[in-house]
Amino acid sequence: MAFSFRQLKYFVATAEAGQVSQAAMQLNITQSAVTAAIRQLEEVLVTRLFVRHPHGMVLTDSGRRFLSHAYGILADVEEAMLLSNWESDFAGSLSVAATYTVMGYFLPAHVRRLAALYPQLEIRLHELPRAEIEAGLLQHDFDVAVLLSSNVDNPALQLESIISSPRRLWLPAQHPLLSHPAPGLQDIAGEPYIMLTVDEAEQSTLRYWQQAGLQPQVRVRTSSVEAVRSMVANGSGVSILSDMVYRPWSLEGRRIETVSLHGLVPPMTLGLAWKAQAEISPSIVLFRDYFRQQFMTPFSSQRSAAAR
Incomplete structure (x- = not known):
């Protein structure tokens, strides 16, 4: 017996919300439907995905590992559904700056997917501290940056949040x-x-x-x-x-x-940055729209609720 796309969505929503009731509200379904889907998924996988506590649902070790796979499966399905919207013959270049954390823990998988979707898009990566990235954007050394946007307070830069990680x-x-x-x-x-x-x-x-x-x-x-x-x-x-x-x-x-610290500390917010009031090149638009599709569509907003 295989698991379903619906069960994966309900599992991810619960993992990110930390509560069945909140997941049900986000999905606009009943709590019993979420509970049943998770129970069925655990039966298929023959493992517990959550530990149930009075204050919410906490992922087990198996649940954390499966969450990573669930993200990948759902992202691949979404990408397949959106393929008709991609202009795969787009040609151009883009200089992208990123901070250490972004480069090490977030960006590589997206660069790989962009390379697959746009074979003729050349992306040049640069890892630098935030201050140097900000200066480079203003001096046109870089086209766009992916960085911890919660650390940026520069009115000369345009920011767009991607995810927010608790x-x-x-x-x-x-x-x-x-x-x-x-x-x-x-x-x-x-x-x-x-x-x-x-x-x-x-x-x-x-x-x-x-x-x-x-x-x-x-x-x-x-x-x-x-x-x-x-x-x-x-x-x-x-x-x-x-x-x-x-x-x-x-x-x-x-x-x-x-x-979980339940709102006692702010999340880490990650986003895009480019020079404000400057003409945005087609390559920047493509790069920005890729992340909008990945993290800001109705389904993606559920997937990244803990990260936006």
Whole structure:
């Protein structure tokens, strides 16, 4: 027995909303329909996808792995449905700048898909810090950028958000806070904290801590996401990072768990940027419209609700 496209959509909506009731509202269907679809999907896969808690639905390890596959399957189906709208004979070039996090965790798959859809579109990639990207856009060194738009406050740039990735608390397996029904920053403040510094992560982190009138007990500062992952998994401390960079295992094969903070910290927003009040080339329009199709269509808005 195979799973259905409908079951995948309901599963993804529930995973992103964290609650069956919210998923049902987004899908405009009954809660019982969502619950039944998830139960049928678990029976087909012979594994639990969620742990049911009074406050919502939390993905199991199998659920997180399957969510990645579900995104890919749904994206491929959507792409096939939209193929008639693509101008595959388009020819042009595009200079694209991206920050470290975007380049490492988001952009490569989309560049591959764009290359498949537009074989005659030449995309030149540049990885740089945000400040250098902003200067390069204004000096016409780059046509467009993909960066953490929540860090950008430059009126000379036009911004368009793509996704918004929730930030969650990262913990080692069996950490006491895993059993806390709703941990807050005051609960985390007593823990040794592993601070990521790349792409202005430290500034963003300290901003919401300061707004709460609290301060993390920073044990280590590092520009390496893998170092954060390893230190958390080995019990050296905790961290708060976005779902976009989350992976459940460290390089040593140790488990990293996450806990939702339920609106206590802002999500990490990722988007496009180009020079405002400048003529937009056909290549930029194509690039922008690709991401609009991927993340802003009715189905995609469900798929990326945790990321927009």
